[in-house]
Ligand SMILES: [Zn+2]
């Protein structure tokens with residue numbers, strides 16, 4: 001059964017991603033208001049009341065803003081690390097169902113397996129996730145708010161069909177920006193956010209024949225542009241022979257629903273037609 005996903009919105013104003021099979025729907029992060037999350041889920045054809053779980057990656061408001069309100073309104077179970085649970089206390093009233101998950105311990109929701117893995121970021125106990133569907137061997141990595149991607153991140157994000165990765169800032173635009181020096185240093189540090197160049201280097205390192213779409217996420221509105229983020233990634237991947245797509249996720253509206261099985265079929269067909277053109 002295929003896996004579909006849509007980045008419902010991404011950036012400093014909010015982050016949320018829907019991952020769905022025919023029987024399971026999960027949302028990774030809930031960084032918009034409860035009402036806005038419901039509206040965006042509706043926009044991609046997912047009824048807000050039918051989510052199996054919301055998985056939070058860390059406590060920053062752009063990932064958790066609507067988590068409590070949404071969970072209470074729709075009875076959705078919340079998953080988060082112990083540190084994130086403590087840091088999110090003010091969002092929760094105690095009437096929600098909260099499960100604690102741990103990096104390196106996969107959690108299964110019917111036909112989807114979610115592997116949380118450790119990230120380095122200035123939050124209490126941050127993770128990112130890889131989501132897989134074992135029957136068709138489909139795999140999606142969702143990793144934003146990465147300072148310096150560590151071995152755990154690189155291991156969890158290997159052999160993905162699709163990657164949603166942070167492409168936060170252009171390094172030159174960041175240093176030219178009017179932020180205080182301490183803020184710039186924090187963003188660029190190993191506990192901050194991944195630059196366009198950093199994202200491209202990570203994607204090149206993770207590149208495998210099965211990768212067919214890279215979605216760039218968490219773009220800064222002040223120190224990046226969609227065109228810069230996309231061209232940096234496209235150039236780096238093209239040099240390595242990547243034939244898939246590069247898509248930028250914005251803050252205002254959801255991306256289309258990507259279908260991992262369909263994308264895989266398409267990239268196989270492209271490879272076959274390429275072979276067909278070769279002599280002999
Ligand atoms: Zn963060």
Ligand SMILES: [Zn+2]
Pocket residue numbers: 011012015060062063144145218
């Ligand atoms: Zn964030």
